[in-house]
Amino acid sequence: MKISDAADAYLRHVADVRRLAPATVRAYRSDLADLAETCDDAELATVDLEQLRDWLWRAVQRGDSRATIARRTAAVRGFFAWATEEGAMTADPSLRLVAPKRGRTLPKVATADVLAGVLQRLATVAAEGDPLALRDHAVLELLYGAAVRVSELCGLDLDDVDRDRRTLRVLGKGSKERVVPFGLPALRAVEAYLVRGRPALAVRGDGTGEASALFVGARGGRLGSRAVYSLVSRELGPEMGAGVGPHALRHSAATHLLDGGADLRAVQEILGHASLGTTQIYTHVSSERLTASYRLAHPRA
Structure with missing residues (x-):
């Protein structure tokens, strides 16, 4: 199964079963599409930890914020955990993928x-x-x-x-x-x-x-x-x-x-x-x- 095909199935799962917010599903869709493009839409079972680290590193070099990097990490970890549970992979390559710590930003408040x-x-x-x-x-x-x-x-x-x-x-x-x-x-x-x-x-x-x-x-x-x-x-x-x-x-x-x-x-x-x-x-x-x-x-x- 190609990464893009598995991603489509996963996004249906998070939208219909886990009922994630539409904005979150859209963000995950963008993240997983970017992963598929970076990996030339390879077979899902061939993706390894080094490829995932390289994908995250490209986002860091691009200047993505810590919050965005953390979300991208959450997207792929959820995706590969689901894929492993569904039997599409024998081992989850994202288990050791670590997101940078998010800085706490206090919200803007009007008096x-x-x-x-x-x-x-x-x-x-x-x-x-x-x-x-x-x-x-x-x-x-x-x-x-x-x-x-x-x-x-x-x-x-x-x-x-x-x-x-x-x-x-x-x-x-x-x-x-x-x-x-x-x-x-x-x-x-x-x-x-x-x-x-x-x-x-x-x-x-x-x-x-x-x-x-x-x-x-x-x-x-x-x-x-x-x-x-x-x-x-x-x-x-x-x-x-x-x-x-x-x-x-x-x-x-x-x-x-x-x-x-x-x-x-x-x-x-x-x-x-x-x-x-x-x-x-x-x-x-x-x-x-x-x-x-x-x-x-x-x-x-």
Whole structure:
């Protein structure tokens, strides 16, 4: 079996059985296609550790980041482990393949005052009644107020919002469903959008299956993640710098929850993290702020 044929079967496995996120499957597809090209799409059983090391080394020479190298390592290790289990290989050549340690990068976080200013500005514009402005205000309020991922926000349907309980039903990574709370400002923004914004946007569509979408685009279809990235970049870019995206609001919400005394386990549940260790990065952000305040204020610092 050729590497490319085995890779196709493996990618179907991780998408349909392991239910990895579509973005992860796309990344693995790119990694394994690159491996097949590097090895001239040889027979899978002929691939050895030296070839895998050479493949990784080429990525290092190309200037790929540590995170990318680590992901490529994870992709091939998962691939060859599966191939060995399926009997396509007698031994797994990737067992001794080691990825470089990933440096811990603390997430970009906006202060509560900065976000309050941005959201107030959006609310002022939305009050004039423009449908897109009403939608944009509701989008940012929910991204921050519910700490959801952009994919989760774009996937929301109308019946996923419980306005009485102020909760959202979201479908997270691995198709895991969870219910998250959101606050009164977000509720007000969503209600204003549903009454005065969404009806005007929805009629622009062609009626092909987007009637259930909570957030719709300028042409009436379901709002896409690219449009949300552009919105966040436009509104938060001047405050947080170039390259800021929707995840900055999720990072900020998590950090502000911990700053306010929220339990780490509760924050884990809100964010939908499978591992508490993933959530703990936000404790480092909070402790950095605490240390900075101490150094500025304490006479013995």
